[in-house]
Amino acid sequence: MVRNSKLKQSKLDVRREQWLSRGAVKNKKWNEEDNRLDSVVIKTRKDDDLSSEKINMREIGEENDRSVHHHSDYSDSPSNSPPSLGSSILGGNDSGPHFTGSSSSSSCRSSSSGCRSGSITEEEEEEEGDDDCLDDWEAIADALAATDKQHDQCSESSPRGNVISQLDSCGDRRNELGVGDGDSSVERGRIVQRASMNCRAWRPDDAFRPQSLPTLSKQLSLPTTDRRFGCGGVSWACGGVIPVPTSCPICFEDLDLTDSSFLPCFCGFRLCLFCHKRILEEDGRCPGCRKPYDRDPADNETNVLAGSPTLPLARSCSMISRS
Amino acid sequence: MQASRARLFKEYKEVQREKVADPDIQLVCDDSNIFKWTALIKGPSETPFEGGVFQLAFAVPEQYPLQPPQVRFLTKIFHPNVHFKTGEICLDILKNAWSPAWTLQSVCRAIIALMAHPEPDSPLNCDSGNLLRSGDARGYQSMARMYTRLAAMPKKG
Numbered sequence: 001m002v003r004n005s006k007l008k009q010s011k012l013d014v015r016r017e018q019w020l021s022r023g024a025v026k027n028k029k030w031n032e033e034d035n036r037l038d039s040v041v042i043k044t045r046k047d048d049d050l051s052s053e054k055i056n057m058r059e060i061g062e063e064n065d066r067s068v069h070h071h072s073d074y075s076d077s078p079s080n081s082p083p084s085l086g087s088s089i090l091g092g093n094d095s096g097p098h099f100t101g102s103s104s105s106s107s108c109r110s111s112s113s114g115c116r117s118g119s120i121t122e123e124e125e126e127e128e129g130d131d132d133c134l135d136d137w138e139a140i141a142d143a144l145a146a147t148d149k150q151h152d153q154c155s156e157s158s159p160r161g162n163v164i165s166q167l168d169s170c171g172d173r174r175n176e177l178g179v180g181d182g183d184s185s186v187e188r189g190r191i192v193q194r195a196s197m198n199c200r201a202w203r204p205d206d207a208f209r210p211q212s213l214p215t216l217s218k219q220l221s222l223p224t225t226d227r228r229f230g231c232g233g234v235s236w237a238c239g240g241v242i243p244v245p246t247s248c249p250i251c252f253e254d255l256d257l258t259d260s261s262f263l264p265c266f267c268g269f270r271l272c273l274f275c276h277k278r279i280l281e282e283d284g285r286c287p288g289c290r291k292p293y294d295r296d297p298a299d300n301e302t303n304v305l306a307g308s309p310t311l312p313l314a315r316s317c318s319m320i321s322r323s
Numbered sequence: 324m325q326a327s328r329a330r331l332f333k334e335y336k337e338v339q340r341e342k343v344a345d346p347d348i349q350l351v352c353d354d355s356n357i358f359k360w361t362a363l364i365k366g367p368s369e370t371p372f373e374g375g376v377f378q379l380a381f382a383v384p385e386q387y388p389l390q391p392p393q394v395r396f397l398t399k400i401f402h403p404n405v406h407f408k409t410g411e412i413c414l415d416i417l418k419n420a421w422s423p424a425w426t427l428q429s430v431c432r433a434i435i436a437l438m439a440h441p442e443p444d445s446p447l448n449c450d451s452g453n454l455l456r457s458g459d460a461r462g463y464q465s466m467a468r469m470y471t472r473l474a475a476m477p478k479k480g
Contacts, residue, residue, distance in 0.1 A: 249423075249424050250388055250423045250424065251326055251330050251333075251388075252329075252330055252334070252337075274326075275326075275423070278389060279389060282386070285422075287422040288422070290420065290422055
């Protein structure tokens, strides 16, 4: 009995460690992981306790491999008790403070086992942040699509109410996903979203809908674009998805704030204002895509509307200066 | 300080840093003049230039990077797009397709790519171009290999 309890204790320790590391490692594929987890649970339930214990004991030595962590985690949980599985998922999928806590503890672990460096955990944290943005973004996209559909159905509805409630529901949905397990949570999320369609701030034929609510076309685009920019800002801060060069690729000088918000060409090639001016004086083509720059952004808008009278002019200018 | 000079200094630092990253290219700046560079490039593998080391001379204009650098082969090379006598290179990015986003390093890479994929339809070396255009790839390769051995490989003994 004593030996048995010892084994259990060590198993618990291992599981704790694995869970902590998993909390830090946990990434964008958590949904998949959960699905996988379900299947593993089904499989390992058929195995008897002893064999899975053996596997665990063997794997304690191989702490270096992360995949091993995952695997042993899955096979471990059912052998202990099914309810603990739910709790571990709950912890693993919880956001924010949990991650910082777990990653810090895992970095502590690195001092003892020496297999994980601090930089790796930092990167993971960053990824985590990015994922949050991405999740958010996707959720917003979902919400937008949903509102679009509704907009077709009932043109008099109040989209602001829609969008807000949808966004809220997206938040709910993520929480739901976090608590729930695997496949069912996805469905639950859908149900929640569907339900939220009915709990709009105002129904289309609602007499109490304020007349002061702005009109549709603007409304549909405004909140989402704002949110999108916000997300982009966050992800840049996280040092992630959209690469913004820190220095001008032409003069190699550092980009300052004005420069880094300066986007002269649709192709997305960034450069500093000095170089842009010099290029305009000389050749007038974007270094990224070699298309001619528009001379003046203010003119540009009128150009688009009025069939661009100055664009060919710009081209001929550049020809003259080149020859 | 001139923009071109500043940029070349930055590129020089970058080259020092990247030296390990690209073993096929060795860019060296002239000791006294930052507008003069030489590069040593290795002939790409599985081409008749394999095993050869080719020397390039860069003359960087004052308007660099708005104007492309002038590059020519100092080592003799039998290639449709390189003038056999002067070493002049016919490469679009060194002429009208130049972009200030290119660097001396990336120009070297482009030249290595050109060595591996000649454009016989705009030849500077008509003999070489004609061999390829008439479908005599074997003749072209043996000629190019011969000149690589004669000019671009270290002399034995």
